[in-house]
Amino acid sequence: AQKVTQAQTEISVVEKEDVTLDCVYETRDTTYYLFWYKQPPSGELVFLIRRNSFDEQNEISGRYSWNFQKSTSSFNFTITASQVVDSAVYFCALSEAGRGSTLGRLYFGRGTQLTVWP
Amino acid sequence: DTEVTQTPKHLVMGMTNKKSLKCEQHMGHRAMYWYKQKAKKPPELMFVYSYEKLSINESVPSRFSPECPNSSLLNLHLHALQPEDSALYLCASSQEPYGQGDEQYFGPGTRLTVT
Numbered sequence: 120a121q122k123v124t125q126a127q128t129e130i131s132v133v134e135k136e137d138v139t140l141d142c143v144y145e146t147r148d149t150t151y152y153l154f155w156y157k158q159p160p161s162g163e164l165v166f167l168i169r170r171n172s173f174d175e176q177n178e179i180s181g182r183y184s185w186n187f188q189k190s191t192s193s194f195n196f197t198i199t200a201s202q203v204v205d206s207a208v209y210f211c212a213l214s215e216a217g218r219g220s221t222l223g224r225l226y227f228g229r230g231t232q233l234t235v236w237p
Numbered sequence: 238d239t240e241v242t243q244t245p246k247h248l249v250m251g252m253t254n255k256k257s258l259k260c261e262q263h264m265g266h267r268a269m270y271w272y273k274q275k276a277k278k279p280p281e282l283m284f285v286y287s288y289e290k291l292s293i294n295e296s297v298p299s300r301f302s303p304e305c306p307n308s309s310l311l312n313l314h315l316h317a318l319q320p321e322d323s324a325l326y327l328c329a330s331s332q333e334p335y336g337q338g339d340e341q342y343f344g345p346g347t348r349l350t351v352t
Contacts, residue, residue: 171338
């Protein structure tokens, strides 16, 4: 079963629009970590944010914000006033820390290709 | 400094060649990883080294042979590869030896083509 689901395969927006990338995860562990990575066309995965399961506080970093809701097992990512440079594939990922988990393993979603048009 | 470097950036090799991919980090991280990524897919974990010891091998074929000479370096030796092994190979590192909850920092990758 897929541990991380990113239902949106591709999203296209016009510059300055707000866009939300969805991420739904599945785990039985009470301690786990969620991540978002950005992969521009150059190929390098860029770390954006890490959240642990005990911290449901939403976070804002410039134009980026994240909404973590344990009740719906979601960790959504919003880009406000999108720019062409935001065009990339965005991956949501899960790391489990419970007993029997494979420590160090990141479970990636399939990614969402975001295209921002000028 | 959160830099992971990888060489070469591009590699074209024949099925009978032997080549190596190199990865280096100077962040003092104790866990290092190799991933394989095909086009339009997420990265797939291949190997994990913790404290320079192989801790995870995701049933990778023996034509891929990892090596961790020291805590800063990670190599991936390639031999007798198949065309389907063509992919982007990513190296990553994280602070804790078992990567428990730590973010992984990725290098720019080596784009490998097997002819």
